[in-house]
Amino acid sequence: MKKVYFLLTIAALGINVHGQKTVDQKVAELLSKMTLEEKVGQMVQYSGFEYATGPQQSNSAAVLEEIKKGKVGSMLNVAGADETRAFQKLAQQSRLKIPLLFGQDVIHGYRTTFPVNLGQAASWDLAMIEKSERIAATEASAYGIHWTFAPMVDIARDPRWGRVMEGSGEDTYLGTQIGLARIKGFQGKGLGSLDAVMACAKHFAAYGAAVGGRDYNSVDMSLRQLNETYLPPFKAAAEAGVATFMNSFNDINGIPATANQYIQRELLKGKWNYKGFVVSDWGSIGEMIPHGYTKDANEAAEKAISGGSDMDMESRVYMAELPKLVKEGKIDVRLVDDAAGRILTKKFEMGLFDDPYRFSNEKRQKEQTDNPENRKFGREFGSKSIVLLKNKGNILPLSKNVKTVALIGPFGKETVANHGFWSIAFKDDNQRIISQFDGIKNQLGKNSTLLYAKGCNVDDQDKSMFAEAVETAKKADVVIMTLGEGHDMSGEAKSRSNIGFSGVQEDLLKEIAKTGKPVVLMINAGRPLIFNWAAENIPAITYNWWLGTEAGNSIADVLFGAVNPGGKLPMSFPRTEGQIPIYYNHYNTGRPAKNNTDRNYVSAYIDLDNDPKFPFGYGLSYTDFKYSDMVLSSTSLKGNQTLNISVTVSNTGKYDGEEVVQLYIRDLFGKVVRPVKELKGFQKIFIKKGESKKVDFKLTPEDLKFFDNDLNYDWESGEFDIMVGTNSQDVQTKRISWTK
Numbered sequence: 001m002k003k004v005y006f007l008l009t010i011a012a013l014g015i016n017v018h019g020q021k022t023v024d025q026k027v028a029e030l031l032s033k034m035t036l037e038e039k040v041g042q043m044v045q046y047s048g049f050e051y052a053t054g055p056q057q058s059n060s061a062a063v064l065e066e067i068k069k070g071k072v073g074s075m076l077n078v079a080g081a082d083e084t085r086a087f088q089k090l091a092q093q094s095r096l097k098i099p100l101l102f103g104q105d106v107i108h109g110y111r112t113t114f115p116v117n118l119g120q121a122a123s124w125d126l127a128m129i130e131k132s133e134r135i136a137a138t139e140a141s142a143y144g145i146h147w148t149f150a151p152m153v154d155i156a157r158d159p160r161w162g163r164v165m166e167g168s169g170e171d172t173y174l175g176t177q178i179g180l181a182r183i184k185g186f187q188g189k190g191l192g193s194l195d196a197v198m199a200c201a202k203h204f205a206a207y208g209a210a211v212g213g214r215d216y217n218s219v220d221m222s223l224r225q226l227n228e229t230y231l232p233p234f235k236a237a238a239e240a241g242v243a244t245f246m247n248s249f250n251d252i253n254g255i256p257a258t259a260n261q262y263i264q265r266e267l268l269k270g271k272w273n274y275k276g277f278v279v280s281d282w283g284s285i286g287e288m289i290p291h292g293y294t295k296d297a298n299e300a301a302e303k304a305i306s307g308g309s310d311m312d313m314e315s316r317v318y319m320a321e322l323p324k325l326v327k328e329g330k331i332d333v334r335l336v337d338d339a340a341g342r343i344l345t346k347k348f349e350m351g352l353f354d355d356p357y358r359f360s361n362e363k364r365q366k367e368q369t370d371n372p373e374n375r376k377f378g379r380e381f382g383s384k385s386i387v388l389l390k391n392k393g394n395i396l397p398l399s400k401n402v403k404t405v406a407l408i409g410p411f412g413k414e415t416v417a418n419h420g421f422w423s424i425a426f427k428d429d430n431q432r433i434i435s436q437f438d439g440i441k442n443q444l445g446k447n448s449t450l451l452y453a454k455g456c457n458v459d460d461q462d463k464s465m466f467a468e469a470v471e472t473a474k475k476a477d478v479v480i481m482t483l484g485e486g487h488d489m490s491g492e493a494k495s496r497s498n499i500g501f502s503g504v505q506e507d508l509l510k511e512i513a514k515t516g517k518p519v520v521l522m523i524n525a526g527r528p529l530i531f532n533w534a535a536e537n538i539p540a541i542t543y544n545w546w547l548g549t550e551a552g553n554s555i556a557d558v559l560f561g562a563v564n565p566g567g568k569l570p571m572s573f574p575r576t577e578g579q580i581p582i583y584y585n586h587y588n589t590g591r592p593a594k595n596n597t598d599r600n601y602v603s604a605y606i607d608l609d610n611d612p613k614f615p616f617g618y619g620l621s622y623t624d625f626k627y628s629d630m631v632l633s634s635t636s637l638k639g640n641q642t643l644n645i646s647v648t649v650s651n652t653g654k655y656d657g658e659e660v661v662q663l664y665i666r667d668l669f670g671k672v673v674r675p676v677k678e679l680k681g682f683q684k685i686f687i688k689k690g691e692s693k694k695v696d697f698k699l700t701p702e703d704l705k706f707f708d709n710d711l712n713y714d715w716e717s718g719e720f721d722i723m724v725g726t727n728s729q730d731v732q733t734k735r736i737s738w739t740k
């Protein structure tokens with residue numbers, strides 16, 4: 001692990017067969033003209049000054065001067081056709097006129113925001129996810145942005161961690177598929193297209209496994225677990241040609257990811273043969289000092305570059321230390337050439353050497369502001385991300401002709417909050433955001449009335465608005481409550497130890513329920529929350545996440561039945577914080593709990609059920625789906641055969657609807673123990689009421705492979721359970737044997 005892997009991408013100088021220089025040749029030629037400081041300059045990234053997404057060491061005048069001297073390779077948080085042009089002009093004053101790369105956190109949409117990423121994952125709709133990133137890339141590139149710091153492909157099993165909102169949840173297979181869809185969407189027809197942005201697989205690696213769900217905390221896990229659960233989305237991203245990687249703040253088994261030779265040199269740039277570049281996370285090179293891994297900035301720079309970090313985001317350590325380290329012979333200049341070469345390669349691929357201003361275009365920017373087509377898609381995507389958790393007595397969908405509806409709760413008239421965390425606040429914003437109130441009002445019939453009461457604030461103990469809310473509820477035929485956590489209570493540095501409704505919201509809900517009015521509860525959150533009282537006592541519950549620019553319309557489409565919800569949970573929802581970490585693909589243990597009453601000397605809590613409140617993959621519909629018996633092509637397979645699995649799903653209810661059919665397997669015995677279930681496939685299908693559809697899956701030995709403790713990746717002969725169903729708990733099972 002200690003060994004430094006040199007992976008030089010620099011080709012020999014020369015001319016290719018078509019008489020044109022290849023990118024490798026151009027990079028090599030340019031590097032040969034550059035001074036050491038200029039090469040290191042390419043490896044430096046600063047944040048713009050208007051707003052920062054991390055603790056900034058601002059000295060704007062000095063940064064501008066450094067750009068002119070060719071000592072900066074990239075800026076983040078600089079956006080807009082005019083602003084990017086202004087910065088690019090400074091870079092064009094430098095000796096070699098190397099253009100800047102502009103990076104930005106385009107996480108769930110740009111001008112048009114879409115549901116927070118965990119909500120998008122709940123759609124299980126890969127085509128829509130890809131399209132949302134296509135739109136985000138089109139909008140962002142029109143604002144001069146070249147590079148998004150997305151997708152976040154961290155697997156997370158701990159809802160206390162605030163950044164679960166930015167990922168795809170707990171499952172490696174689902175997370176990998178979604179990550180790939182996002183990369184395809186961002187990078188479109190490929191780097192160099194005017195509407196493509198470079199994607200960034202982050203945070204490499206295991207950031208989602210922070211101990212206790214506390215952001216930036218340590219990660220301690222076996223290399224087998226790391227390789228099996230946390231790394232596959234990254235490996236798939238590398239294979240799919242993601243332009244960049246970002247490493248993570250955490251240490252992995254005592255070595256900060258930023259300097260981690262095992263993951264960055266041995267795996268990423270070694271075995272996976274990755275040719276893009278790796279940017280550090282914000283300040284993470286410098287943070288190796290407080291980590292206790294390096295004694296000072298000099299050592300931090302040395303370890304970071306040896307460990308494979310190509311670009312320094314805001315640590316301001318590379319420029320200060322790397323030239324010295326090279327001159328003293330402590331760092332081989334080939335490491336600097338390799339890192340700078342990787343970065344320059346992307347600038348050539350983006351076409352920035354042909355025209356550094358090609359993305360800074362006011363006309364395109366205008367077209368991509370408040371773009372009606374993008375909004376239309378956002379509305380649809382929002383409604384597809386909603387998960388129906390409960391619908392007792394089929395209260396939903398509501399009739400548009402209900403005489404009086406009351407909307408109650410602190411989020412009802414919010415606008416900006418609907419963006420969710422990780423959206424950019426635009427100074428001169430003319431992008432409309434549809435509040436929940438407006439969305440519902442727009443769809444209610446002419447003779448109906450929509451009342452509103454805030455009821456309480458998001459997160460304090462003030463009950464002074466309760467009385468008005470109760471009076472409002474009393475006047476209504478149906479009450480829609482909108483509760484949850486603030487949009488800024490999940491996201492970076494937003495870990496929570498208590499993941500219930502914040503403040504006095506649950507007390508408000510109880511008061512409203514006492515009125516006896518039918519209540520529909522909409523939950524706004526960036527993570528799974530715990531809401532046992534509501535789950536037991538409120539007849540209809542939708543999980544809305546944060547839905548973006550068109551939130552109100554998306555919500556109303558579901559409430560009034562224009563859209564039949566089909567979302568499914570991408571994370572297990574715990575009953576209490578004491579169950580965390582909780583995930584469906586756990587091991588069986590030597591003493592599995594058989595049920596929730598037998599707790600004696602089994603792996604259980606004496607005071608708590610083992611199963612989640614709502615399982616992974618769960619979500620209802622306004623209609624009913626019935627599964628036929630599944631049919632397997634064989635129950636005894638050999639070698640490289642393929643197992644065909646089919647099941648017919650019938651829509652036996654009253655509405656057309658979508659269902660996510662899920663395929664799981666269990667490897668019954670192995671040289672290391674295997675999870676009780678592993679998702680291996682899913683299909684989202686639309687079935688008209690009264691109709692049926694046959695769904696086919698295939699499995700090959702590739703799907704049976706796992707890592708052993710020596711990190712061999714293979715499958716073993718044995719018995720396997722094949723499971724198909726509507727969520728991770730509600731499945732039908734057939735057993736097969738498969739021999740090598």
Ligand code: NOJ
Pocket residue numbers: 053054076105149202281282492
């Ligand atoms: C820190 C976050 O961890 C990372 O995801 C983000 O891209 C950077 N800040 C830049 O804002």
